[in-house]
Structures are given as structure tokens and as C-alpha cells.
Amino acid sequence: xxxxxxxxxxxxxxxxxxxxxxxxxxxxxxxxxxxxxxxxxxxxxxxxxxxxxxxxxxxxxxxxxxxxxxxxxxxxxxxxxxxxxxxxxxxxxxxxxxxxxxxxxxxxxxxxxxx
Amino acid sequence: xxxxxxxxxxxxxxxxxxxxxxxxxxxxxxxxxxxxxxxxxxxxxxxxxxxxxxxxxxxxxxxxxxxxxxxxxxxxxxxxxxxxxxxxxxxxxxxxxxxxxxxxxxxxxx
Numbered sequence: 525x526x527x528x529x530x531x532x533x534x535x536x537x538x539x540x541x542x543x544x545x546x547x548x549x550x551x552x553x554x555x556x557x558x559x560x561x562x563x564x565x566x567x568x569x570x571x572x573x574x575x576x577x578x579x580x581x582x583x584x585x586x587x588x589x590x591x592x593x594x595x596x597x598x599x600x601x602x603x604x605x606x607x608x609x610x611x612x613x614x615x616x617x618x619x620x621x622x623x624x625x626x627x628x629x630x631x632x633x634x635x636x637x638x639x
Numbered sequence: 640x641x642x643x644x645x646x647x648x649x650x651x652x653x654x655x656x657x658x659x660x661x662x663x664x665x666x667x668x669x670x671x672x673x674x675x676x677x678x679x680x681x682x683x684x685x686x687x688x689x690x691x692x693x694x695x696x697x698x699x700x701x702x703x704x705x706x707x708x709x710x711x712x713x714x715x716x717x718x719x720x721x722x723x724x725x726x727x728x729x730x731x732x733x734x735x736x737x738x739x740x741x742x743x744x745x746x747x748x749x
Binding site for chain 2: 528555557559564565566567568569616618626628630631
């Protein structure tokens, strides 16, 4: 099992550019989510999905879009990058909310800088 | 989900037990206590979780007070590789969302 994979590892964008951060998992997990982590702070939830075709907003969704067309993939799109979106982005997956033990598995992160 | 309070940092000597406290005084009856850690900007890693009984696994032990308002994560023999940020999170039994605070920076020193 590769677990949760994220690409790219590093990315530099100019203000106004768009891009997609990729996330994939091979554990057949129903639940997937995106977090961002700013320097010296804990992770904050951006968007999450409880299954293919179902997504919802987290704590800080503005400026980001997601879709979930398959169980395995959960891409995060930045529509028009802003310097405030400079952060480290983590994708995570786990079994669905119906499972009592919902250990979340995190990817290695994507380090994004917006100039 | 209930909020948690943790000390910002702690030091521990290598080979000694590391005891990381967490206060969650507003925890509800169906909320679990979860611990994750993050080593040097890697993705967070699950450690252990519990409801009201003490729990132990190969990584750590979790001690929850009888009133469930606080808990302690114990790393029995800390090594340098245990240096990390440790997050205490309270979460509903069948929920998935994790609300991260600032955590505790644990520095294990030789």
C-alpha cells in the first residue's frame, strides 16, 4: 500500500495563477479531507468528502474548490492564487463516519508558495 | 467538538517517560480523546485514542481521568525520534473532522 500520496511536493505560483493539488489513496477509504498548515500553527480543515460525489466545506474553504469523482482521488483546486494561500497542504483519508475507529492517514504534504 | 488546552512546550530526557497533559473540560459523553503527532513538518501521525478507559498500544499509553476532563499521553521511554508536536484532539465517536490546536512541542534531549 502506498497510503496517501500527494503531488507535487513543492510548488511556486504567481498571484492569480490557478493550479490543482493532487491527492490519492489506495486504502479504499470513504472519507478524505484537505488541511492547510501555516507556520507555527495547527492544521485547519479546508474541504472534506464522505464519499464519491459528496463534498462539504470545512473551516477555511474560501478560494478552494474540490470534487470527488472516484473513491481514490480528491484534488484541491486553487482558482486564483493569493499570497495568503502560501502554506503547507495536507491530504488525509480514513474510513467513513460510521466507523468508531476513524484513524486518519495523512499524506506527506505539498509546500505551496504564492508570490 | 470540545476544545483542548495543552502546554506549548515540554522537555524530556532521552530514555525517560514523557508525560504530555491535555485539558478537555467541556468534553461530551460521546466524544473520544485522540492523540496525533507531527514530526518536523511531515503529515500528522495517529498515536492512540480512548473514551474513558486507559488505553495502551505499541507507541504510547493514554490515561483519562475519571471525570474525563483531562488526559495524559505517556511515551514510556522517549527517544530523540519522539521529538515532535503532539496534538490532543477531542472528536465525536463517529465523526471524522479533526480540529487541531497548536499542540505541545516535545523536545527529547540526550
